[in-house]
Amino acid sequence: MKQGKGKVLTDVVGSNGRTVTLFLRKAINYFLATKEGMFSNSVENNAVKEAKMSKYLSVFVAFMLAVSVWFASTVACQGATEEPVKVIKFANIVPLSGGGAPWGVSASRAFRDSAAELGVFKVAGKNYQFTVIDYDSKYNAADALSALNRAVYSENILYGQVMGAGILGACLSLINRTGFFNISMFAAGKLLTNPNYFTNFRLMPSSDQILIAFYEDIYRDFKIKRVALLGPHDDMGKSDAEVLQMLHKEKPIGTELVGIEYYQRDITSFYPILTKLLALKPDMINTSASPTASMGLIAKQARELGFKGYFYNPSAPVEAKPVLDIAGASADGILVPRVWANPPKKVEDLANRYKAKYKEDMINTYPEVYAAIPWIALAMQKAGVVDDTKLISRTIADIKYPNHPYGEAEWCGEKYFGIKRQVAYPLPLSIMKNGKYEQVKVKSSFIE
């Protein structure tokens, strides 16, 4: 038993049981010795009565003090015997307002819930616990960078997420300079995942990974002859355009890429751009990394303008209910990877827990993010350190994580990206039909 404040207190007041008994015995003896007691009916003068009352009160107060001291000493003893738990802060820099907020809030909940589930863990004999701190990036590079500066320099945080390819680019210089371990959701491809960014890990399938994985399947299964891309005007949209052009050039399978257009993220009227694209008569519109609301508006407005083909949103999951609320029957024909129509059991369990806790449906980014913190903890335990992010990065890259909700997950991309910083796990492809998603197929997303 560790000697500390508890022992001192215990010594001062005697052993716990003996102290209390001593006081009680004295109080009872004193009370009985008065014969008449506090509730006597005999006539006494008030001064004597008051003197007796004050004596009883003193005994009672002394008794309560002794109990308090005993309790405190017991608790202090217990506390003194436990290892202190050091906190590892995790900076969650995500959009908590605006269009990207559903993803950001979902990620915040996933990190917090998985950290709570992990609880206290040991690394090299010491106790640690993750605590998640949220920063609202507003899906804006300047706000994200400002938040990251604050997290790193003011709060000394070494781990976290900067969500979104569109804004991560602005933060990578700081991430590199400080060795901040970034494990996050961001699309785009080689632009943000390459040997230059050693501590940068992508927690979701990359746009190119998905485009490559399903390229031939989609065009063949759905008989697509002409495809156009309509993507957000940022790194994500442009990266998808580059990969699509590369695939069409290097793996031609009879489908023509007829046009590429970009839109500003906050627009709601897509009529002009869609008018231009639909004049090229595509069978499919690849909407790149459009968020759910934009996807719904694009589908609705494209159908109003007479488009009858498919939509394919490879780089961002599209939630069913919100897109149906916006587009209604126009949402039929939206193809989305990373949406499980028939989810694995672990995903169902998470969905049920999420619904019970948050009173709303889980969105797909939640299970994808859930594995991050326990995976990092595993790497820390293997490496034996918590604050050497470069060592943690090297270690985690070689660890498979068997408890990922989708199945066994690992890091891949050594050949394609030049470094193993891309997560790989079983990946579904689903299509919206008659108001709900139907699963088309499941493929591994591992790439060399």
Next chain:
Amino acid sequence: MLELLWSGILDGVVTGLIYVLVALGMTMLYSILHIVNFAHGEVYMLGALGVFAFNVLLGLNFALALLMVAILAIPLGMIVERVVFRPVRGKWIQMVVASVGLTLIIQGIGWKVFGIVDKSVPSIFPGVVRILGVSISWERIFAAGVAIVLVAGLYFVVYQTKIGRAMRAMEQDADAARIQGVNTDKISAINVSIGFILAAVAGALTAPIFVVNAGIGLNATLIAFMIIIIGGLGSITGCVLGGLLVAILQSVSAIFLGSELSYGIVFALLIVVIIARPSGLLGSKI
């Protein structure tokens, strides 16, 4: 090519008429009360969220929801005028700070009350109509139609009624109007209320067309500013012209040059107007 151009013009006209409603309220506030209301777009946002609340959450039909939004804009306008604008009338810096603060307050309340997820209002007139070979939704046609009626109504109020005469008198010289017996405080409150009704109804009309969240007001404020500067501060006709010009230019340039350039082109027009004709294209007083 011609079909694309016609498509851009048609979309621009319909969208522009809705923009005009927001801009008209702002121009009236400025011309009569000399208030630059940065929070005007938030009233547009409240209108959209209001119709969502009445139509989707409370189950009222759309027409009733629209009416409720218009009615509630009146006391809102009166309260804002009395509590925020009247104390800072004539004091520029305080007025700017107050209206920016009001923007942040309304936005914050909107995010808190309605949440972060985009909301949608069911279509009131599903389906499309083809006009000279170009499709456009019935919803947009309806919104444009209501906007035309409201603009006509505003013209009537301003030029054919006693209240409108009082507004024009205040706009010329508030002190002289007061001496002539115009209750300037009452006219201010009515003026702000009318402006708020127009902005709120504009938001309510666009709710079934687009998505609704507490962040849509900022874009509306920006576009309203562009319109009143291009069209002319204090001119209803200028506002209508400015609104149509901005929307058509945005739409046509997006089709032919790409959406990345469409805002830039509108801003280029703004700069040209500011330099060549600072009072705006039709910058006469109402």
